[in-house]
Amino acid sequence: MIFKYQLGTDGEIYQDALSIRRAVFIDEQDVSESLEIDGNDEQCWHVVGYLDALPIVTARFYIFNQSDKLCLKLQRIATSASYRRQGYGRALMEQVIEWAHQQKISQIHLSSQIQAIGFYQTVGFNTCNDAIYLDAGIEHQDMIYQVNKKDL
Template sequence: MQILHTTKLDSQVYQDALAIRKAVFVQEQHVSLADEIDQNEAQACHFVGYLAQHPIATARLLPINPTTYHIQRVAIIRSQRGNHFGRQLFQALENYARRQKHFHLTLNAQDQAIGFYQRLGFHVTQRPGFMDAGIPHHEMQKQLV
């Protein structure tokens, strides 16, 4: 999988990220488009994984402070789930974060995905679970070395 990233909202990479997010979150999980596309689009770095030049995976990094990124909008198209593309995407996110000197990662995991994130080294924080777009979530963190 080839992984590209951008901060430019007029780029094809960003458009590909949006297409994946709409397919996964809006169509599959019934998240409203107004909730999916938010005020943080321009502040985030958007990542897209391509397989044979087709966009199949996405995530974005939102800077929280000088050493922390919040990972959001993690999605793999349905036909490619279970093929370890999520692990490859996270390796790219972590490599980028290290290069930017951001050594702390946070994310809000859908409860059904907590095991996936735990296998990547994230742990659930003490913060109580919460609902986001009608889906149960828990905050998770990882410290990079």
């Protein structure tokens, strides 16, 4: 699998990311397009995983400072339906974690759909607290990954 990154919305990588997101969030999960395409894409990085030139996994993220720590907020994580449970989502997460290591990020934050918490735990994320909330009508819980300083 080949991963490609793009900052902002001007390019093919973003269009490929959007195609996956539309299929997963809008078509499968009935999230409204106005919530899914929220106006923040221009300020985010978009990563897409390609298998034989076919875009199959994606995520977006942005970097922020919290208590003098460089952090990454990971969002819009999606795998095309026919490629789930084959290790591609894990490969995407490992790719983003490696990118974070290289950029000297301290923490990676994400908001997980409840049904996906177990998956994120297998790649090292932990829930932040017991609070469950609705986002786009779907139950979510905040999670965090502590980037290992000795690996930087």
